[in-house]
Amino acid sequence: MNRLISDIGRIWRGELQPSLAWSSAFAAMCLAMATMVRFGMAHLRPDVFFTPYIPAVFFATAMGGSAVGLVTAIIGAALGLLLEFGSATVDVARVALMTMYLTVAALVIWGVNHYRDLAAKQREIAKRLTDEEQYRKLLVDELHHRLKNKTSTIHAVLHQVLHDQPQVWSSIDKRIRALAGADDLIARVDAQGCDLKDLLMSELGPYGHVRFELNGDPLFLPAKLAVSLALIFHELATNAAKYGAFASPRGFLQVSWTLHEDRLRLSWDETEGPPIDQVGKPGFGTKLLKAALSPFEGKTETTFLKTGIHCTMQFRVPPS
Incomplete structure (x- = not known):
């Protein structure tokens, strides 16, 4: 029946x-x-x-x-x-x-x-x-698996080369493990989302926990927003390591955020970085900062100060 x-x-x-x-x-x-x-x-x-x-x-x-x-x-x-x-x-x-x-x-x-x-x-x-989504997930899982294998290979090669320099190896070992942890977090974020502070800690951790300060209440980010912010934070952190706060021994980063109704305001402030004499032409990072948050009614304002970047982001946080 x-x-x-x-x-x-x-x-x-x-x-x-x-x-x-x-x-x-x-x-x-x-x-x-x-x-x-x-x-x-x-x-x-x-x-x-x-x-x-x-x-x-x-x-x-x-x-x-x-x-x-x-x-x-x-x-x-x-x-x-x-x-x-x-x-x-x-x-x-x-x-x-x-x-x-x-x-x-x-x-x-x-x-x-x-x-x-x-x-x-x-x-x-x-x-x-549905078939395309399953195929995309299969490719992402395969790429993530290959990335983990390459990270493990690089880790093993460096350990072999630096086995007689334990102090240098200790510093590199922590950063490689932190970067691998950040990759794992982004892979999980794409499926289920994550907390904003966990995302920042994962991305900034390789540069040393004494080099940055996070100010804000716990906030869970839906998957799509979390992936967009992960890309933005990675770009900003990489820029800070090359030219900004993390490129100077005394450099310091402060990230603060506040939530009003469904609008989040986030500030990225670098201080004590090396002097910036000239700002180059807008590249991939600048375009990413402008475009990544547009699906969330967001906007980004970036100011290049003498000792680092001041970046302010405002966007809507969709319900989980």
Whole structure:
């Protein structure tokens, strides 16, 4: 019984094509029920000849297709024209009503088929998108696996080269492990999101926890926003390591954020970095800062101070 109900649901949605015998039996049942309704209505209005057969045409078409619907419409017209439940006789008025009935039935058949075609296209598009998403996830997982293997290889090679320099190795070892941890966090972020402070700690940790300060309440970031911020923080941290606060022994970074309703304001302030004499042309990092937060109604303002970057970001935090 459960399977029959499931099959009927699939037929109704157009996911399963029934057999001709099943469709014919269903159409006959619809015609019989319509005739019974017409018989009941004849006691009130004996001139209702064709109206009860319109729903029969609809359901027969929806379950059996246009051919079954067309045959149902013709049989309904014949029953309405020839079958008598009162004293009325076949006249010009009944023939005119039959013509109107057939016109409406044709529109019903066209509408049902048009809807089924649209639904089939939507299912095809949904399936293609699902397949593409699964393929994308497979590629991301494979790339992440290869990245972990390369990081492990680099770690092993450096350990072999620097085995007689334990102090240097200790410093490099911590940074490589922290970078690997940041990659793992970004991979997890793409699936489920993460806390803002955890994201910053993962990205800034390789540069030493005494080199930065984080000020703000715990805030969970949805996956898409977390990935965008991970890219931004990585770009800013890399820039700080090359030219900003992390490039100077006394350099310091302060990251602060406040949330008002669903708008987050985040400030990235570098101090005590090496002097910046000249700012180059906008590159990938600048374009990333401007574009990454646009899906979240965000904007970024960046000021190049003498000792580092001052960057302010404002954007909407979607509900989790």
